[in-house]
Amino acid sequence: MADLWVVGDVHGALVPLRTLLRRARLVDEQDRWTGGDARLVFLGDLTDRGPDGFAVLRLVQALERQAAQVGGEVYSLLGNHEVMLLAALHFGGRRAAGNDPYGLYDYWRQNGGRRRDLARIEPTDVTWLQARPAMLQLDHWLFVHADAPLYQRLGQSLEAVNQRMAALLHAQTPDIWGELLNAFAERSTFAGPDGRERARQQLERYGGRRIAHGHTPVFVLRADEPGASQHPHSYAGGLVLGLDSGMAYLRGSGFMVRLNERPGLLGSGILETVYLQG
DSSP: OOOEEEOOOOOOOOOHHHHHHHHHTTOOOOBBBBBTTTTEEEOOOOSSSOHHHHHHHHHHHHHHHHHHHHOEEEEEOOOOOHHHHHHHHHHOOOOOOOOOOSOOHHHHHHHOOHHHHHHHHOHHHHHHTTTOOOOEEEEEEEEESSSSHHHHHOOSSHHHHHHHHHTTTTTTSSSHHHHHHHHTOOOOTTTTTTHHHHHHHHHHHHHHHEEEEEEEHHHHTTTOTTSSSOOOEEEETTTTTEEEEEETTTOOOOOOEEEEOOOOOSSSEEEEEESSSO
């Protein structure tokens, strides 16, 4: 079985991402795919906050094409920051009812949106972003961006969720986008005493044995200090793996993981972790 690698939220942190991909032996010094038939999953939130979200966006698209030519696969899920970026692009200063007192452009900017990224986006980038799936199942893993109850509200199957999300991303009224962004902003649904049961229900509905997500940095999930050493976080009775390494928040922080495609009942399901430091 081909290797299965996963990267959490990148948020425009281009240099750390390049370093991680090279250390994982997935790209060369010119950022060209060298992973052969490996599979690589980005969990969403490629842009915003960090210095060069547009370059990250273009790198992921290039790797997707290059990997496909040699039997590899690169996937990128839809994150809430991709939705923010598209909303800012489509609606500018128009407001969404119940969202906030500002327009959708201001909402994006307040959450780390970079004007330079928005100015460089082309129609082909918009089309690519709108085609990103909300959920993905590979082997025994269910990949989602957010640890939020959003997905259960969108559909009863993985296919239905992805179809509904695609329809929402073509909506012509800002109120629909505002509602989607509010739902996407929720987090920590798998934390606390009911977390394992919620994870079990999500897996039962959409497939897989384990959930891997980004969205909430691991230092938040672990209630650590932001400067604490960052590691993948297995929780909810081992059913959930948090993989947002906070690489755009914390200088020198960042990791990506190679997963066991058939995780057993024990352990985190991680075969290898590549760190930015060390």
